[in-house]
Amino acid sequence: MLTIKNLHAELEEEGKQILKGVDLSVEAGKVHAIMGPNGSGKSTLSYVLSGRDGYSVTDGSATLLGADILHMEPQERAAAGLFLAFQYPVEIPGVGNMTFLRTALNSQRKLRGEDEVSAAEFLKLVREKAKTLKIDAEMLKRPVNVGFSGGEKKRNEILQMAMLEPKMCILDETDSGLDVDAMKLVSDGVNALRDAGRGFLLITHYQRLLDHIKPDVVHIMSDGRIIKTGGPELALEVEKNGYADLLAEVA
Amino acid sequence: MALAQARIDLTEARIAALELPHGANWANEARHTALTRLRAMGLPTARDEYWKYTKPAELTVVDAPKAALFDPGADRRVFEDIDRLKIVFLDGVFDAAQSDDLSLEGLEISRLSDVLKTDIHWAMDLYGHLETHGQDPVARPLAALNTAFATDGIVIRATGRVSKPVSLIYLHQSETSDAVLHHLIRVEEGAEMTLLEQGPAAARFNKCIEVDLALTARFHHICAQGRDHARRAVTHSFVRVAEAAQYKSFTLTCNGVLTRNEHVIDIVGDNAVAHVAGAALGDGKRAEFHHDDTVFVTHRGEDCESRQVFKKVLRNGASGVFQGKILVTPSAQKTDGYQISQALLLDDDSTFLAKPELEIYADDVKCSHGSTTGAIDEEALFYLRSRGVDHSSATDLLVLAFLAEAIDEIEDDTLRADILLQLELWLARRRG
Numbered sequence A: 001m002l003t004i005k006n007l008h009a010e011l012e013e014e015g016k017q018i019l020k021g022v023d024l025s026v027e028a029g030k031v032h033a034i035m036g037p038n039g040s041g042k043s044t045l046s047y048v049l050s051g052r053d054g055y056s057v058t059d060g061s062a063t064l065l066g067a068d069i070l071h072m073e074p075q076e077r078a079a080a081g082l083f084l085a086f087q088y089p090v091e092i093p094g095v096g097n098m099t100f101l102r103t104a105l106n107s108q109r110k111l112r113g114e115d116e117v118s119a120a121e122f123l124k125l126v127r128e129k130a131k132t133l134k135i136d137a138e139m140l141k142r143p144v145n146v147g148f149s150g151g152e153k154k155r156n157e158i159l160q161m162a163m164l165e166p167k168m169c170i171l172d173e174t175d176s177g178l179d180v181d182a183m184k185l186v187s188d189g190v191n192a193l194r195d196a197g198r199g200f201l202l203i204t205h206y207q208r209l210l211d212h213i214k215p216d217v218v219h220i221m222s223d224g225r226i227i228k229t230g231g232p233e234l235a236l237e238v239e240k241n242g243y244a245d246l247l248a249e250v251a
Numbered sequence B: 001m002a003l004a005q006a007r008i009d010l011t012e013a014r015i016a017a018l019e020l021p022h023g024a025n026w027a028n029e030a031r032h033t034a035l036t037r038l039r040a041m042g043l044p045t046a047r048d049e050y051w052k053y054t055k056p057a058e059l060t061v062v063d064a065p066k067a068a069l070f071d072p073g074a075d076r077r078v079f080e081d082i083d084r085l086k087i088v089f090l091d092g093v094f095d096a097a098q099s100d101d102l103s104l105e106g107l108e109i110s111r112l113s114d115v116l117k118t119d120i121h122w123a124m125d126l127y128g129h130l131e132t133h134g135q136d137p138v139a140r141p142l143a144a145l146n147t148a149f150a151t152d153g154i155v156i157r158a159t160g161r162v163s164k165p166v167s168l169i170y171l172h173q174s175e176t177s178d179a180v181l182h183h184l185i186r187v188e189e190g191a192e193m194t195l196l197e198q199g200p201a202a203a204r205f206n207k208c209i210e211v212d213l214a215l216t217a218r219f220h221h222i223c224a225q226g227r228d229h230a231r232r233a234v235t236h237s238f239v240r241v242a243e244a245a246q247y248k249s250f251t252l253t254c255n256g257v258l259t260r261n262e263h264v265i266d267i268v269g270d271n272a273v274a275h276v277a278g279a280a281l282g283d284g285k286r287a288e289f290h291h292d293d294t295v296f297v298t299h300r301g302e303d304c305e306s307r308q309v310f311k312k313v314l315r316n317g318a319s320g321v322f323q324g325k326i327l328v329t330p331s332a333q334k335t336d337g338y339q340i341s342q343a344l345l346l347d348d349d350s351t352f353l354a355k356p357e358l359e360i361y362a363d364d365v366k367c368s369h370g371s372t373t374g375a376i377d378e379e380a381l382f383y384l385r386s387r388g389v390d391h392s393s394a395t396d397l398l399v400l401a402f403l404a405e406a407i408d409e410i411e412d413d414t415l416r417a418d419i420l421l422q423l424e425l426w427l428a429r430r431r432g
C-alpha cells in the first residue's frame, strides 16, 4: 500500500535535516503504529507524505499503490487515496463544515474522474456518519473547526476520513485530547473502516489508543529514522520503560 | 479662500462642456445653486486630502476616457431570477421600450426629467438638499456637478410595503458615453422597499442618489456595478435616516478601472439603523482595477446603530482604498458604531490603503473600528488541499469565507444567494 524507502527530508528555509532515512511499508489491510520521542520527526513524516510546503525531499522515495506520491500536488495525493488526520486540525473561519466536506468529496471524485455526489446523497451520507461519531447537526453547520474543543476537532477529522474513504490513513496523535468516551468513538470509527483494502499508520504516544485499535506492527522512530520495528508488544514495552532502553540498544 | 487658477480652469472647462437643462423654477434654482456650490469648491484634484489615494483626473476631465465595451455573452446576469420591476437606462438614457411600466402598488415612480419640469412636486424638498447638506464638513464637488447637470434619473416615493424590488438596469453600449444620473427616494412612515442597481451605465458614470427615510421607514439597497473593465464611475449616496428607520446597503464591484463610491449617511432620529457594506474584487490582469469606498456616517440621534463592512480581494496589481468615518455628535448618546475594512491581497503586487476615523463628542457610546490587510491563510489552504481540493478552488473558498461578513449584510435570503452565485461565477471564470 504505502512504501517509504530511505526518505530524507529537510526544512526548506533552515536547511535542517529532519527525516534521515525512513524505511517503512504498510500493507493493505494492516494497521501500523509509530511511536517515538517528541521531536523525532513523526509529524514531519506525515506532512512530507501529504505534500505540505516548506519541506524538501533530498533523497529516497514514497509510493502509494505503486504511484510516486512525492511529486504530486497535495490534492492529487488525496485523490490517490492518502488521508492525514492532523495533529492540530486547522480552523477555517467562514467555511461551513458541510461545504468543506462536500467540496472535498466532490473534488476528489472529480480528480479521479468519478461523478459528483448529489446534494441529497451527500446529506444522507454525512448525517449517518456524523451520528455514529456523535457529531451533532449544529457542529456540522459551524465553520470548520472554529470554536471546536480539542476532542471535537479530532472527531471531525475522523468524520472527514469516514466520508472520504481513503485507502491509506495516517492519524497523527488523533488520541491526544480525547476523553475516555471520545476515544472509544474515534476508535470505533477507525475500526469500522478497517478492511482488506485499506492501510493505517497511527502516530501515537500511548498504548491506550492501541488497546482500542489493535496494531499489527509497531515502529519506533527516533531522530528521523525508524530504529526498531516489532509487534504490539513493542508498544507495551515503551509504555512500561520509556524510550531510554530502546535508544541505548541502537546507539 | 480663492481657488487656484488650475482648479478654476479645470472646473470651468468641465462646466463649459455640459448643458444646464431647463425645467420648473424650483428645479432651475436647485441646479443653479448646485453650480454655484461647484464653482466655490472647484473640481477635485490629486492635491486634495480627500483624494489622496484615488486620482480624480479621469472623473473630472472634459471628455470621458474611452471605454472598450464588454460582452458578457450568455453568462448569467445578476438578479436575473428575481421578480422585479425593471427600469432600463442605456448609456444613461432612459429606455422605455426595455423598461416595465413605472407602476407598482405602494410606490409612486417617475422620471427625474419629468419631475424637474413639474411646478409643484414633493421632490423639491429633496433634490440637491441632502447633497448640499453632505458637503459639510467634506466637499464633494462631483456630487454638486451631478445635481447641476443630471440629465435624468428615477424618483420614487414609497408609501407602503412593496411586493417586489425596483431594479435599475444600466446598459452600456457606447465607448464614449458620459452619464450623469440622479435618483431620489423618499420612503414614508412605515413603508419598506428594495432598490436594485446593476451594470456599468456608461464609459463614465456620475451617479448621485438622495434617500430620505421617514419614521420607521425601511430601505434596502443592493448594487452590482457590472463586469465592464474599462469604465469609470463615481457614485454618491446621501441618506437621511429618521427615527427608528433602517437603511441597509450592499455594493458588489467586480472589475472596473476606476470606482469611487461615497456614502454620506446622516442619522437624525433616535433608534435608527444604518448599515453600509461592500465587496470589491479586483484582478489587474485584464485591465487596471482601482476601487475606493469612502464613507461618512454622522450620528445625531440617540440609541442608533451603524455598521460599515467593506472587504476587498485584490490581485495582479489591483488597488483598493477605504476612507471611513464615524462622527458621533454630542446628542448621539448610546451610539453603537462599528466599522471594519479588510483586504485580502492574493499577491505582493496589490495594495490596500485604509483611513479609518472616529470622531466622538458624546460620552456614552460604543464604537469600534478595525482595518486589516492580509494574505491567504497558508495553513487553511494546505488543509483544504490535503482533503482533495485543488489550489484555486481552495483559494476561492477562502476568498468567499473572507467576504462572508460583508455579504451577510444582505438581509434577504434570495438576494444574498443571487449575489453569492454571481461572485462564485466571477471567481470560477478566473480559475486556473
Ligand SMILES: Nc1ncnc2c1ncn2[C@@H]1O[C@H](COP(=O)(O)OP(=O)(O)OP(=O)(O)O)[C@@H](O)[C@H]1O
Binding pocket: A011, A014, A018, A036, A037, A038, A039, A040, A041, A042, A043, A044, A045, A087
Ligand atoms: N517549521 C519548522 N521550523 C523549525 N523546526 C521545525 C519545523 N517543523 C519541524 N521542526 C522541527 O523538526 C523536528 C521534528 O518535528 P515533528 O513535529 O516532526 O516531531 P514529532 O515527532 O511529531 O513530535 P511530537 O511527538 O512532539 O508531535 C523537531 O525538532 C521540530 O522542532
Ligand SMILES: [Mg+2]
Binding pocket: A042, A043, A044, A087, A172
Ligand atoms: Mg507530532
